[in-house]
Amino acid sequence: xxxxxxxxxxxxxxxxxxxxxxxxxxxxxxxxxxxxxxxxxxxxxxxxxxxxxxxxxxxxxxxxxxxxxxxxxxxxxxxxxxxxxxxxxxxxxxxxxxxxxxxxxxxxxxxxxxxxxxxxxxxxxxxxxxxxxxxxxxxxxxxxxxxxxxxxxxxxxxxxxxxxxxxxxxxxxxxxxxxxxxxxxxxxxxxxxxxxxxxxxxxxxxxxxxxxxx
Numbered sequence: 001x002x003x004x005x006x007x008x009x010x011x012x013x014x015x016x017x018x019x020x021x022x023x024x025x026x027x028x029x030x031x032x033x034x035x036x037x038x039x040x041x042x043x044x045x046x047x048x049x050x051x052x053x054x055x056x057x058x059x060x061x062x063x064x065x066x067x068x069x070x071x072x073x074x075x076x077x078x079x080x081x082x083x084x085x086x087x088x089x090x091x092x093x094x095x096x097x098x099x100x101x102x103x104x105x106x107x108x109x110x111x112x113x114x115x116x117x118x119x120x121x122x123x124x125x126x127x128x129x130x131x132x133x134x135x136x137x138x139x140x141x142x143x144x145x146x147x148x149x150x151x152x153x154x155x156x157x158x159x160x161x162x163x164x165x166x167x168x169x170x171x172x173x174x175x176x177x178x179x180x181x182x183x184x185x186x187x188x189x190x191x192x193x194x195x196x197x198x199x200x201x202x203x204x205x206x207x208x209x210x211x212x213x214x
Contacts (some may be wrong), residue, residue, distance in 0.1 A: 003063035021045035050172035070191035117148030
């Protein structure tokens with residue numbers, strides 16, 4: 001359990017560097033002129049932070065057993081999204097979403113700045129669990145021009161280095177999400193099937209992450 005949480009904290013620490021660089025790049029862009037150098041530094045910082053986050057996430061299996069996670073840790077992360085829970089003092093059922101990495105503003109902020117769009121909106125509802133300042137920051141990032149829009153708008157012959165850095169950052173972001181999806185399959189869906197087989201039960205529906213995320 002400690003290792004599971006330590007991995008998440010370390011990923012957030014890596015991401016802090018990227019967020020600081022995004023803020024600097026956005027300030028340079030808003031100031032007019034030619035913010036190419038700040039944009040390039042921001043993209044490389046995001047790339048390096050995501051690369052470090054990937055290396056950290058890959059270490060999850062070192063001290064976090066999938067069966068122990070599913071049977072011991074996950075029950076405390078699920079919350080009560082369906083049916084709710086009744087507190088004696090309240091008298092009526094209250095629904096609560098469980099803890100989820102999708103409640104972090106790190107990747108949504110990177111998505112917004114890079115101009116990455118998602119078809120699924122399962123994680124949007126989890127923003128209600130974010131601090132107000134984080135939600136406002138994401139809304140501001142999403143409303144502002146992305147670095148992708150800036151690069152696409154560059155004149156021909158300018159920005160080759162920016163495009164290369166942008167693609168590298170997106171590759172690291174995609175790598176992180178693929179790695180996370182693989183761990184979701186191992187620690188949640190795979191563990192659920194194995195637990196059901198041990199109990200002689202039939203798995204009728206695959207489990208998702210907390211909040212309906214993959």
